[in-house]
Amino acid sequence: MNATTRFNASPSNTSTLSRRAFVGIGGAAAASMLAGCSGSTSGxxxxxxxxxxxxxxxxxxxxxxxxxxxxxxxxxxxxxxxxxxxxxxxxxxxxxxxxxxxxxxxxxxxxxxxxxxxxxxxxxxxxxxxxxxxxxxxxxxxxxxxxxxxxxxxxxxxxxPRLIYYNVDAFKEAGLELPPTTWSSEGWTWDDFRSTAQKLTIKGKRFGGLIYLDTGFEQTFAINNGSPTGIFAGDGSSFTLSEPKAAEAIQWATDLTCKYHVQPAWGDLQSTNADLQLFTQGKLAMMFSQFSTLPYLAENVKDFTFDVAPPPAGPADQKTESSxxxxxxxxxxxxxxxxxxxxxxxxxxxxxxxxxxxxxxxxxxxxxxxxxxxxxxxxxxxAEAVKHSTLPNQTNNTLGARQIYRPMLDDVYNCNKTAEQVLQTAKPRVDQSLKQQG
Missing domain, CATH: 3.40.190.10 (Periplasmic binding protein-like II)
Incomplete structure (x- = not known):
């Protein structure tokens, strides 16, 4: 759930695990002492x-x-x-x-x-x-x-927490109603999001939306599609992202690129802060991202107004994940x-x-x-997102599991294979890794 150091302009979380997740603090190479009132060194x-x-x-x-x-x-x-x-x-x-x-x-x-x-x-x-x-x-x-x-x-x-950041000006220019200002599914379902993204997309100039870059979408959208447990089983013993409802959620997010062409291609998002740069330049109208993205946007958005909305409601729920x-x-x-x-x-x-x-x-x-x-x-x-929270279940070897299935998902995001194919192929190896101590 945690993430990579992505830029130095904003203070944020700084785990160094995923290229697709959390906006981090710029770290200094040398150790530092925060000097306060001195005292004894006894335990x-x-x-x-x-x-x-x-x-x-x-x-x-x-x-x-x-x-x-x-x-x-x-x-x-x-x-x-x-x-x-x-x-x-x-x-x-x-x-x-x-x-x-x-x-x-x-x-x-x-x-x-x-x-x-x-x-x-x-x-x-x-x-x-x-x-x-x-x-x-x-x-x-x-x-x-x-x-x-x-x-x-x-x-x-x-x-x-994660929400949808969006370009208010782009909505107004397209003659679209703005997303809900409360935690509501009214006019803000997956179908609504996709339809809105299509209307916001201008070929060669702007993409309508971005969901699949932030890895928090895996748990959030799986649960919202009706998966009982999301990525992992409740006891952490098995990989449940491969089950039908969860795999459908991964495919839905991927289809925004592969089928509807309203989301940037996976290969174009792998450079540092590619998503943030697209958004601040007005080349991306909506994106799923964390609270810790806010300082970067506040500093770098110059030519339009941005706001936030809840994630679109899936067929089963409207949750989100906090790092x-x-x-x-x-x-x-x-x-x-x-x-x-x-x-x-x-x-x-x-x-x-x-x-x-x-x-x-x-x-x-x-x-x-x-x-x-x-x-x-x-x-x-x-703040309201806290009441609509989902978290991946813990396992003994979550990192080992993710090191297996996330690289395999590249084939999905690059439109080469379906989510069902890849996740079913990954499941035996992931399940085996979950038996090991991380």
């Missing part, structure tokens, strides 16, 4: 310092400002250790070592597999000890890191108490305000959502 509840492994530098962005505020408030010094390239390798190396950092960025796809190894600390002790009030957190996102045995082995600090920004405390961390205090702060209203005001992510504490600001005119739809 336990009296710790006044901690180390923090992250997949990018956090200086000069909302995350860094939140960490600075925490240091001033707590007196705990936070040493951020950014790893802007090949983070997954570094992450695994330090987690298996004898002295890991006190807090680590963890791709949400790793949580279940790493939890099974015992490498991640169960946070239930802290949650219960502090009588933490989680009533202001989105329940599904809060529960995401919980394991089948009840352990709470990671912590979602923020999230980034979840997830952190964990290693079991072997020397200063787990300090790391926990930072996690609590980042998910508080005070800490979350930094993310929301900076258009980086949405806060886990819904009280911080009051700081959402325009543009776009209907930015509040991102």
């Amino acid at each position: 336990g509840s009296g710790s006044k310092s901690m180390t923090f492994l992250n997949d990018s530098d956090v200086q000069d962005n909302p995350f860094g400002k939140a960490v600075e505020a925490f240091q001033k408030k707590s007196g705990i010094t936070v040493e951020v250790q950014p790893v802007p390239s090949d983070y997954d390798t570094k992450f695994r190396t330090v987690l298996s070592g004898g002295k890991p950092p006190d807090l680590i960025k963890i791709n949400d796809d790793y949580v279940k597999g790493m939890s099974a190894t015992g490498a991640l600390l169960d946070l239930n002790t802290y949650i219960k000890r502090d009588k933490l009030d989680t009533s202001h957190y989105p329940q599904e996102l809060y529960d995401f890191p919980k394991q089948a045995d009840g352990k709470h082995t990671a912590w979602v600090i923020a999230h980034s 979840v920004i997830t952190y964990a405390i290693p079991t072997k961390a020397e200063n787990p108490d300090a790391a926990w205090e930072l996690l609590k702060f980042l998910t508080s209203q005070e800490g979350g305000k930094f993310f929301v005001e900076g258009n980086m992510w949405l806060s886990m504490d819904d009280r911080a959502l009051q700081y959402l600001s325009k543009p776009p005119a209907h930015v509040e739809l991102f």
Whole structure:
């Protein structure tokens, strides 16, 4: 679910996994120290310092400002250790070592597999000890890191919902009604979206829509087409994207290119930020993308007005997926108490305000959502998206599974094979990979 570092102009999430997903922070190559009030280096509840492994530098962005505020408030010094390239390798190396950092960025796809190894600390002790009030957190996102045995082995600090960004001026020029301004399916179904995209498309000048570049469409559109589980079975043991309703959703999105010619060709979207550049240049009228895209668009859209709408309603539902920004405390961390205090702060209203005001992510504490600001005119739809959320089920080896089926889907997106053919071919290998430890 997480994504690639795509540009430096906008603060955002920075996982380094998928070319098709999440807009990220520009990372610095050198490690940085966020200096705060200094203190002792002893572990336990009296710790006044901690180390923090992250997949990018956090200086000069909302995350860094939140960490600075925490240091001033707590007196705990936070040493951020950014790893802007090949983070997954570094992450695994330090987690298996004898002295890991006190807090680590963890791709949400790793949580279940790493939890099974015992490498991640169960946070239930802290949650219960502090009588933490989680009533202001989105329940599904809060529960995401919980394991089948009840352990709470990671912590979602923020999230980034997906909506449809659209060019208001293009709609008006085409004489089209604008998409709904509330979470509604009225006049906004898959058929409506396709029909609208056809009317917005001007051959050689502008494409009407873009769905299949952001990998969040896999889960979202599969569920909205009536798939019971989306990409993976509820227990994470099998690959269900290959089942008929889910495969139909993949094919529907692909047909926007291969059959209706209203979506850019797959090969033309593989350069960095190709979708964002097309949109800001007025060459793309609608696209499915995350909240964290907003800073880039706000800075680079010059010649038209843009707004957001819910994803079009499928035959069965109208959900969307948020990318979840997830952190964990290693079991072997020397200063787990300090790391926990930072996690609590980042998910508080005070800490979350930094993310929301900076258009980086949405806060886990819904009280911080009051700081959402325009543009776009209907930015509040991102907050509303929380009530319409779907998340892929966890597996022990999600990354291994995706390394198999996503490259195979290129044949679909390039109009060479059907989604059913490719996903059915992929299923035995993916199912086998899900039996392995990621």
